Amino acid sequence: xxxxxxxxxxxxxxxxxxxxxVLFATTIYPMLYALWLxxxxxxxxxxxxxxxxxxxxxxAEVLTSKAFFHALIxxxxxxxxxxSAQLVLGVGIALLVSQKLPGMALARTLLLIPMMISPVIVxxxxxxxxxxxxxxxxxxxxxxxxxxxxxxxxxxxxLTAIAIGDIxxxxxxxxxxxAAALQSLxxxxxxAARIDGNSRWDVFRYxxxxxxxxxxxxxxxxxxxxxxKIYDIIFVLTKGGPAxxxxxxxxxxxxQSFTFWRMGVGAAASFVSLIIISVLITLFFKQxxxxxxARAR
Amino acid sequence: xxxxxxxxxxxxxxxAMTGAAWAQDKPFAGVELKMLxxxxxxxxxxxxxxxxxxxxxxxxxxxxxxxxxxxxDKIIVExxxxxxxxxLLWVDSxxxxxxxxxxxxxxxxxxxxxxxxxxxxxxxxPIQLQENTWQGKLLAFPAxxxxxSTNYRKDLFENPExxxxxxxxxxxxxxxxxxxxQYRDIAEFFTRKKGEKLAGEVLDKDFYGTAQAYSRVQGxxxxxxxxIMRAFGGDYWDPKTGLCAMTxxxxxxxxxxxKSLIPFNPPDYLGLMWDLRTGYxxxxxDAISSYWSVRTVxxxxxxxxxxxxxxxxxGYAPSPTVDGNPQPTYTGALxxxxxxxxxxxxxxxxxxxxxxxxxxxxxxxxxxxxxxVSQFRKSILSDPALQAKYPxxxxxxxxxxxxRRRIFHPFYQAVEENFGVELxxxxxxxxxxxxxxxxxACNAVNSQLSIFPVEQRLRWINxxxxxxxxx
Numbered sequence: 092x093x094x095x096x097x098x099x100x101x102x103x104x105x106x107x108x109x110x111x112x113v114l115f116a117t118t119i120y121p122m123l124y125a126l127w128l129x130x131x132x133x134x135x136x137x138x139x140x141x142x143x144x145x146x147x148x149x150x151a152e153v154l155t156s157k158a159f160f161h162a163l164i165x166x167x168x169x170x171x172x173x174x175s176a177q178l179v180l181g182v183g184i185a186l187l188v189s190q191k192l193p194g195m196a197l198a199r200t201l202l203l204i205p206m207m208i209s210p211v212i213v214x215x216x217x218x219x220x221x222x223x224x225x226x227x228x229x230x231x232x233x234x235x236x237x238x239x240x241x242x243x244x245x246x247x248x249x250l251t252a253i254a255i256g257d258i259x260x261x262x263x264x265x266x267x268x269x270a271a272a273l274q275s276l277x278x279x280x281x282x283a284a285r286i287d288g289n290s291r292w293d294v295f296r297y298x299x300x301x302x303x304x305x306x307x308x309x310x311x312x313x314x315x316x317x318x319x320k321i322y323d324i325i326f327v328l329t330k331g332g333p334a335x336x337x338x339x340x341x342x343x344x345x346x347q348s349f350t351f352w353r354m355g356v357g358a359a360a361s362f363v364s365l366i367i368i369s370v371l372i373t374l375f376f377k378q379x380x381x382x383x384x385a386r387a388r
Numbered sequence: 389x390x391x392x393x394x395x396x397x398x399x400x401x402x403x404a405m406t407g408a409a410w411a412q413d414k415p416f417a418g419v420e421l422k423m424l425x426x427x428x429x430x431x432x433x434x435x436x437x438x439x440x441x442x443x444x445x446x447x448x449x450x451x452x453x454x455x456x457x458x459x460x461d462k463i464i465v466e467x468x469x470x471x472x473x474x475x476l477l478w479v480d481s482x483x484x485x486x487x488x489x490x491x492x493x494x495x496x497x498x499x500x501x502x503x504x505x506x507x508x509x510x511x512x513x514p515i516q517l518q519e520n521t522w523q524g525k526l527l528a529f530p531a532x533x534x535x536x537s538t539n540y541r542k543d544l545f546e547n548p549e550x551x552x553x554x555x556x557x558x559x560x561x562x563x564x565x566x567x568x569x570q571y572r573d574i575a576e577f578f579t580r581k582k583g584e585k586l587a588g589e590v591l592d593k594d595f596y597g598t599a600q601a602y603s604r605v606q607g608x609x610x611x612x613x614x615x616i617m618r619a620f621g622g623d624y625w626d627p628k629t630g631l632c633a634m635t636x637x638x639x640x641x642x643x644x645x646x647k648s649l650i651p652f653n654p655p656d657y658l659g660l661m662w663d664l665r666t667g668y669x670x671x672x673x674d675a676i677s678s679y680w681s682v683r684t685v686x687x688x689x690x691x692x693x694x695x696x697x698x699x700x701x702x703g704y705a706p707s708p709t710v711d712g713n714p715q716p717t718y719t720g721a722l723x724x725x726x727x728x729x730x731x732x733x734x735x736x737x738x739x740x741x742x743x744x745x746x747x748x749x750x751x752x753x754x755x756x757x758x759x760x761v762s763q764f765r766k767s768i769l770s771d772p773a774l775q776a777k778y779p780x781x782x783x784x785x786x787x788x789x790x791x792r793r794r795i796f797h798p799f800y801q802a803v804e805e806n807f808g809v810e811l812x813x814x815x816x817x818x819x820x821x822x823x824x825x826x827x828x829a830c831n832a833v834n835s836q837l838s839i840f841p842v843e844q845r846l847r848w849i850n851x852x853x854x855x856x857x858x859x
Contacts, residue, residue, distance in 0.1 A: 136464045137798060138490055140839075223656035224667075244603075244659025246816045330457065332604045333658030334816040335809060349461045350805050351836075 129358035136352035149359035159360060161335060162343035163367070165250065169339060170318045172254040173261070174311060180258065181265025182307070186295075188266070189273045199270065206263040214327025217256040218243070221328070243329050246336040253337055256324050261317070265310050272306040273299070308379055312372065319368050340364045416737035417446025423476035423724075424463055427453040429682055430532035430722035431478060433754050433761055434745045441744050447737045449476070456480075456662070457606040460801065467492030467727065475730035475738050479528050481519040481721040482804075485796035485851065488522030494726035497526045497854075499739050508748050508765070515791040516764040518853030519721035522796065526854060528723035529742050532682050533764030535707075535787050536615045536718040537780070538571075539669050539684055540564055540676040542703030544578065547587040553577075564676075564705035566712040568619060568645060571598075571676060575652035578675035597652030598677050599668035601660045604812035607804030608661040613811055614795065615678070615718040617642040619709045624795050624803070630845025631837055632803070632830040635823065643822035647815055658816055669693075672700045678707050682722060684780050685760025692760075704780040706787045716792035721764070797848055799836060806832040 129149055134140045153159050188199045205213065220228045221242035232238040242252040276299065284294045322341035325331065331338035331346070338346075344364070348357030425431040431453055438449045452474075454462065460483055466474050467487060479487065487493050500509060509517075513533060520528040544550055545562055554562035558573050565571035575597030580586050582593050601608040622638035625631065650657060654668060666683040668674040670693035686692040687702045695702055709715045724745060726738045744750065748768070754761045755774050762784065763769050769785040795803065806829040814825035837845060 135468050136486065136490060136801070138468075139798075223654070223659065239655060241656040241659065244656035246658065246818065329659075330605045332812060333602075334604065334813040334818050336816075346805065349465075351802055352464065 125358045128354050129362055131355045133354040134352045135354055149355045153360045153363050162338050162340050166339040173257045173318055176258045177262045177265050180262045182269050184266045185269035189270050203263045205260045210323035213260045214324040218328055221252055244333050246334050249329050249336045253325055268310045272303055276302050414446040419737040420448045421476055421738055422474045423451040424474040425451045425453050425478040429685055433759050449741055472727045472729045475727050475734045477725045477727055479723050479725045482794050482800045484520055484527050485522045486798050486800045488527045489798035493527040494728045494735055495525045500526050507743050511765045511767050513764055513788050515719050515788050516721050519793050520723050521854035524854050528725035529746055530721040530723050530764045531746050532722040532762040534680045534682050534720035534762055537681055537707055537783050538678045538705040540703050543701040544587055565708045568708045571708045574676050579652040596654050596674040599665040599674045600649055601665045602657045602815045603659050603661045604808040605661055607808035609811045610804050610807045625849040630849045632833040635826045635830050639826055640822045670695055681762040685762050689760050704783045716790055717787040719791045720794050796851055802833050802836055
């Protein structure tokens with residue numbers, strides 16, 4: 092290797108140092124610290140409790156906790172509700188706004204607004220809408236003789252109410268990605284399908300959808316990661332209640348860490364949930380890849 | 389030239405002397421304090437006038453007002469920091485044990501003794517000071533004294549038709565509930581649907597017998613449950629082991645009683661926290677409701693309660709008991725404390741602020757100006773003119789003569805949270821029995837407590853509230 096090449100490598104390394112330092116300080120160090128915490132009895136509110144090494148005790152507590160598994164199931168229920176609705180609505184709206192009709196460009200822009208709002212603000216907006224006595228939803232329902240519905244204070248409705256807020260905010264994300272993918276689809280298969288006399292539904296099912304599938308999978312993947320971490324809107328609307336109807340994993344971790352102040356248990360729960368979501372997503376992708384490989388054969 | 393020099397020296401000397409006098413007059417001038425507070429009457433009354441305090445002392449105070457849920461979380465994070473942002477902390481009295489054991493609060497005992505005459509220590513209702521002590525130390529100073537008392541729609545109770553119908557149905561006179569059984573009867577009697585009549589008027593919306601807090605958020609439901617539990621004869625701790633003992637018959641009966649009130653509550657009962665549940669009484673939409681007196685004070689202020697604006701009359705009474713005989717009133721205090729990690733100068737300046745913000749002069753001014761404060765000074769609560777203006781003063785004064793403070797424990801938050809969730813689940817029907825709910829909550833608390841030696845646990849549960857410090 093020449094002297095110049097070595098010097099270039101050294102210069103490149105020097106330029107990389109700031110990025111590595113930032114990455115270490117903001118991602119790697121907190122993660123390692125959380126891992127260290129997960130093996131300790133660390134109570135932030137009670138400094139008189141010795142902050143000792145407890146081995147896997149925190150992990151054992153999480154894995155034998157009914158509340159943890161309840162939170163996990165609630166998270167998956169919410170994910171199923173929101174992702175399925177966002178997928179159907181997002182694709183539907185994308186197909187609609189991709190039509191060459193007047194006002195569609197404006198509609199596309201307006202539909203993106205919810206996605207740009209902070210989740211806390213979204214929570215507050217829905218709080219005002221859901222408010223039992225004074226909320227707009229119950230007001231309008233009252234005009235047609237329905238209600239009042241205890242949207243966020245009933246164990247039957249609360250999770251659905253959260254899902255509605257999340258669907259409202261994140262459907263535009265699926266819509267935007269799908270609309271962009273629709274623009275890039277090749278026109279030839281559509282011409283062939285039209286010549287063959289296929290119905291619009293058949294064209295969508297056998298031409299559009301297969302072409303969109305890789306994009307939709309990516310969009311769902313991104314949404315799934317986000318949905319698993321859902322926190323803000325629930326914190327604003329229900330704080331995990333009523334009873335434990337909306338207590339998702341993030342809320343469980345928050346309660347362990349910042350209500351009971353058991354930082355070690357909270358950290359252990361974070362790692363357990365990280366492992367669970369990583370395994371599930373890996374399995375999901377493997378399954379997708381197998382499906383694609385089978386179709387290719 | 390000489391004359392000019394002399395003039396300059398003289399002017400300099402005058403300036404220096406004035407400055408020295410000013411420094412003596414305002415020894416903490418220039419100190420800036422931040423307070424982590426709440427948006428409730430204990431703070432909202434004083435927050436708009438902190439400029440007057442700055443003018444008088446030169447100390448600048450900035451108050452951040454946060455909602456109650458989550459406030460203790462922020463205080464604990466703040467207390468664990470070596471370089472705190474907030475020197476003044478607003479505390480709810482049961483947090484005193486928690487923060488006190490962690491060493492987060494400055495001991496105010498010697499300051500209170502030193503300035504006893506200035507602050508009128510003897511004028512403060514003893515239980516309100518005791519609400520702020522932990523292990524013999526005064527760790528906070530009351531800014532609002534609380535009792536758990538009953539608020540009821542006096543205009544409805546005095547309506548002859550309603551009174552007669554009540555007597556016909558229940559066989560006794562309609563009056564403020566002395567027992568929890570009567571409380572339930574009253575709640576049941578006044579629960580009416582839209583279209584039915586109430587005091588001769590056709591209702592255009594549902595009217596509720598009561599509105600209790602059943603929300604789990606920040607343990608709101610426990611604030612309603614504990615006074616009922618105590619009335620049924622339940623206690624928090626096992627005196628032999630220092631562990632949670634809230635699984636006995638009185639505890640179960642209290643939980644079952646609370647559940648029996650659900651049909652007379654608004655449909656959003658599971659989401660009702662303090663502010664939401666008191667909102668029903670403030671709007672004149674329920675008949676009877678027991679809650680903390682810091683919210684009662686809003687009922688006489690038309691700017692805060694529609695009920696006062698509408699001309700409806702609210703009556704005030706002590707909290708019911710089980711047998712109707714007097715029992716220790718359930719009390720609390722909303723107080724100001726000093727962060728133990730503030731600098732010495734900041735601590736002294738903070739104490740000057742606390743003395744000013746809780747002074748008899750300021751409290752009387754709030755009362756005279758018409759802003760309700762849940763007072764804690766005997767001289768104000770016993771003032772006949774003020775008693776006429778604020779009918780609840782008599783209840784506040786009388787009911788604190790026989791009072792017992794709330795749960796004090798370093799694990800208070802674990803109690804509040806575990807019981808909040810489990811009781812709320814029971815009320816929602818997710819847990820089949822009260823016994824199961826209480827056992828689950830107690831076991832969760834005990835799993836954390838059992839690692840401590842019995843002596844330590846007993847020291848915590850046997851914390852004796854400090855006597856009046858002026859003695």
